[in-house]
Amino acid sequence: MDFALSEQAVAVRDGMRELCSKFGLDYWSRCDAEHRWPEELWAELGAGGWLGLAVPEEYGGAGLGLLELAVAQEELSASGAGSAGAFLYLLTPGFGGVTLTRHGTDEQRRELLPGIAAGTTQTCFALTEPDAGSNALAISTSARRDGEDFLLRGQKIWISGVQRADWMLVVCRTTPAAEAGGRTRGFSVLLVDVKEAQAAGTLEFTPIPKAGSRIVQSNTVHFDDVRVPAHRVLGEPGAGFAVLWDILNPERILASASAVGAADLALRIAVDYARERTVFDRPIGANQAVAFPLAQVKAQTELARLMAHKAAWLWDRGEPSGHEANIAKLTAANAAWDAADRAFQTFGGMAYSEEYPVARLHRDARIAKNIPVAEELVLAHIATQGLGLPRSY
Structure with a gap:
């Protein structure tokens, strides 16, 4: 078994990281406060070909797969967007690009995929x-x-x-x-x-x-x-319904990738603060009551990342991926929420201030436990499909 990302996926990760470094926490906090789409970043994503990663080359895309799209999503969310960053890859590259590539007619692909790859055609x-x-x-x-x-x-x-x-x-x-x-x-x-x-x-x-x-x-x-x-x-x-499952499973996988990136972001912010904040003459990160919960979140996040990548890899190979997509969604959503919640606790009362990004990450992460599917239904699916228990729905 090879757990290393391919050279293409590594190039996507590194390229997205470099591009998104120009749009950090302050940028995303401003977009959130102004209730506006990140137009400047969207324009650069389209111009650089980052929205067409999974679109076939004949329609102006890069001809890569859902795994590379998930890696890009992960980096975007980790760069400062948090859980809300999921919408940039779900709405058009996911719902539009991935679905049309697999299920569109030649006419539909010719009409829509070039614009989707360039970011000039958008879908929901x-x-x-x-x-x-x-x-x-x-x-x-x-x-x-x-x-x-x-x-x-x-x-x-x-x-x-x-x-x-x-x-x-x-x-x-x-x-x-x-x-x-x-x-x-x-x-x-x-x-x-x-x-x-x-x-x-x-x-x-x-x-x-x-x-x-x-x-x-x-x-x-x-x-x-x-x-x-x-x-x-x-x-x-x-x-x-044959089309619908090929919308819902990539949706869960991309949402999982975003949640993993959001967990990375919240954890990074919390760890930096725990190193710098001094109480009783030592950094608060020296206290196990602060350090151990953050370590637990780190473990959760790495496990969720593995499952999100596995689900995307299976989908790209045309193999059944629904079970893995649901597990990825469940574990990643919980990792994002726990990371945001522990960041909130690490910051103490200052987390409630809009001066810091913690409050934004906290409220954005919570909804990931409910969408794109509630965790209770995910558990019901795992119970029936993974464990063979009787259906409850």
Whole structure:
């Protein structure tokens, strides 16, 4: 077994580290305080080819895999973004680039992948509904045929990045459940032209006030007979769950990579402070009550990194990776939260001051335990798929 990153992955890691060093903690704290997308960094990522790492070379990308994309995500989050940095690689390179590369038609790839690789075309993903969160089988958003088109109607919630997106990948029912012939049949993934639907008055969205991850807005989205040409279906109509799993597993893997990077960042900040802060004539890091919890977080983080890399490696090889992606998500989210929480405790009362980045990292890390899937459902999946226990859902 070889645990070393490939030369390509090492080059990605080192290149991202160098680029992101120009956008440190203060930059990310300003973006958070101003509730704005990191436009300057996004422009450099696009110009340097960092958004097209997993896009085939024929469409302007680097032709690498999900592992290299995860390594880039890890470095970006560790550079100062923390958990919120996940959105830069999830929304467009992940949801758009990875999905279209695997499931898009030649026409869809030619139309969208070059812009995705350059950062000039942006995407988002719409699955969750008010009455269908973790249970995707319960979604009610539907699309009915109207000649050569589909008419999309329904509501989604917690859809991030709509404001910036050119295209939205929407999971919907195209066959009623009673007629579908199976629990996972009758679903489709549609490519919706966001700007065109807005102009037609058939797509509206409303931002949701959030406690964290303020660099991107999350929204409630309403579809009122959005017209979607049939050639904008991803994969086969009615067989959208095959596409959906290839969206959800990379989502979990990239979210895990971001959480690992966020844990590295929080740990680095806490360790630096523990070395410098002197109480009773010695650094507080000399006290085992401070040092041991930080050491525990270091161990957690390294284990989570290994599982995130393994899950990405499996996915790139076309092997089953859902079990590993879920374990990576669970362990990385807990590592990010524990790292942020221990950083908060290490800083003491000063952690509550916005002068330091600890409060931002703390509130951003907490949501990773709930999204993109709640840890309780991850545990249920591990229990049934990994241990063979009876299903609870």
